[in-house]
Amino acid sequence: MNHDYQKDISGCGLTGLISRKRRRIGGADIVKSLCLMTDRGNGLGAGYAAYGIYPEFKDFYAFHIMFDEPSVRWTLEEYLKNNYHIEKIEEIPTSPVKAIPIAPLLVRYFVTPLRDKMAGDIQEADFVVNTVMKVNSEIEGAYIFSSGKNMGAFKGVGNPRDIAEFFRIEEYEGWTWTAHTRFPTNTPGWWGGAHPFTLLDWSIVHNGEISSYGINKRYLEMFGYKLTLLTDTEVAAYMLDLLIRRQGLDIPSACLVLAAPFWKKIDSLPEGEREALTALRQTYGSALLNGPFSILFGHSKGLVGINDRIKLRPLVAATKDDVTYMASEESAIRAICPAPDKVWAPRAGDPVIVNLED
């Protein structure tokens, strides 16, 4: 029964940073920033995503996969081998942490789709998305939690410091980082449920509870997405994938869908713009994320922060030289950047869009 699901709800803290000049920054900063916001999590989930961490495999999709049972690994690898060239397989390096006595088996695969398996004129990205959807909904006990190129997500059940230690986050260097600590109010305990949530090179960390979840989910299902995680974050990630990758909207327009301007504002715009925004709302009404949220979404070309249309969740931004910081709390920024050039609170629905320099 497609309606009979239990939605996953949580409060959270998030933080992110990006070097516009693609300067690779060690993981220590983001860990320190996240760990400051102790009140925003309850130790039931934390995670990190970083871009630019696999320069030696940058042309391969990096699949991070968790297995509930080690035996599932062989089923999954059988499937992967039939569809992908596998450049490298390795267990994701971890360190033992006292507070994390049990963890799923974590393996990463650097892969590229086999040409002859890509039927018709299917795009490579669609092929990978289909794989992620298929594995996550059909191979029980296997879960692909990261699938982009030269990027990766690391997440699990635990507090931010323990998860960082477990995944040896400080050993990675990336030009974009996002991180998340969770305060789930129901169904804790599954590693896949932690943030960041990723698809291809999209990664999302999200704070909030999307009150429009029901229709957002059904809207995405109309386009073939399978929502297996039942979290708001998953909705946000797939929505961006749909709007930007599949339907070709640019990032500012996609933000106008997720946090649509009010009709009152649209009505007051000059004709051309009014017509454009009216059409956008008419067409994408079911994609509006309504209810409190702040979201950071990273991608291969940059980082975006956005709030809901009446700003019911905090989001602070700051810049220092080539780095832009965004976090739930200003203190989380100042913990790693004590004297920013500029600090501001983005207005409701106004995205902060940072693009990497080429």
Place this chain on the structure above:
Amino acid sequence: MFKSLAPPEYLATIDREKCIRCKRCIQNCGWGVYSWGGDKVLINTSKCVKCLRCYHYCPEEAIEIVDNPTRFKQNAYWGYNHLRNIKRQAETGGIPLTGMGSDLPYTILFDSLLIDACQVTNPSIDPLREPMELRTYLGKKPSSVEFEKGRDGKLKLKTKMPPQLKLSLPIIFSPMSFGSISLNAQKVLAIAAKECGILMNTGEGGLHEDLFPYRDNIIVQVASGRFGVNPDYLNAGVAVEIKIGQGAKPGIGGHLPGEKIPLEVARARMIPVGTDAISPAPQHDIYSIEDLRQLIYAIKEATNYKPVSVKIAAVHNVAAIASGIVRAGADIVYLDGFRGGTGAAPSIIRDHLGIPIEHAIAAVDDRLRQEGIRNEASIIAAGGIRSSADAAKAIALGADAVAIATAALITMGCTTCGKCYTGNCSWGITTQRPELTARLDPEVYAERLINLIHAWEHELKEILGALGINAIESLRGNRERLRGVGLDTQILDILGVKPAGR
């Protein structure tokens, strides 16, 4: 005369002590219950329908209308209506008619659904302090839009948008023809629609010239009788509706007797005065979905591509039918549930054919999504919307907007007595008798209807606020925010709703 073996339903009584013999009751009753006996008011209670017009206009509170205590022996199987109808049929050999929607105690799913509210983890929103958007656009939507950047860097639309009907809130008035209701009642609807930024619908009765000033708020209807249809009529409103069926009488045509066709009605319908206006059961040029497609496109050609709505009764296979209608090119699918009202229908049809609107919305919305065509048409849900809560539930199940008729008539004085088909409505609504219609002052009653719409608008905003959402599109199809109480697993599955507690 042979006294009917069906005892009167109601007893009209006058307290003779209180009565001042002002004769207002005689004047007000459209049914002929009261007459003047020289020194007192005489009562023929068998004609009483309990519409309460006399009670309302009695200055001395002398009138009381009570349910006749003399009833057939109570029987849980052979109900009152069974006996009464059999006796009436034995006397007349005819089909007992009725008006309004079915009043039988079938399960009312609206009353088994409860709406969510926010606590702690997501904040509720105060509609008195924050913007709360109910604006709704009806019509075909593209699945994606394309833009080009203008020279000024601003967004410029590249996609050609299909025509849209703009509503200030997702409530419109259901079709009711001039003939089934009075011109004054139609004027009430038109004035209120204009004032509230919504739409009324002519029904199958043509368009009276007095309504021309309201054309921006009118949908014109084309039904099986094709009354009043010509190119000017098709272009007179903002959209055209093809009526295939009506919830109260699915599969049944209509029959407006010649006695109800005076000059004005005849002119609007373009038929001779005093002739019966018969709407056949099917449209005789639509025997299939491909025929419907031809009519949809013929109308689009004739109107320079205004939106076309197709109205159907909610029947068992409604999802597949609606899918076909969308693929045939309709911009709007209007679903009318079995509780929907009527001016006249055989009671056996009204009470036993069709399905409730709640099931129909869920089934149609699901099917259109499964087929990936939900954006191709808007869904209007009608057939027993009694309150803003019903409207909110219908929208959460998947409707874009709801249509109301009975609720609108109640603001004009209607008490749902169900005798619309007689043409004697004492409130001047479902009658063409000039002395009765004259009492329905369009300006005065429009004010009451506008009040109702505004009140529901406020209530919808409160509901959205409690749900923590500030735009109606976030409620539309958001079944996650509904819970069922006392419904079995299969019904919950059909509705796509979880049980309360989950």
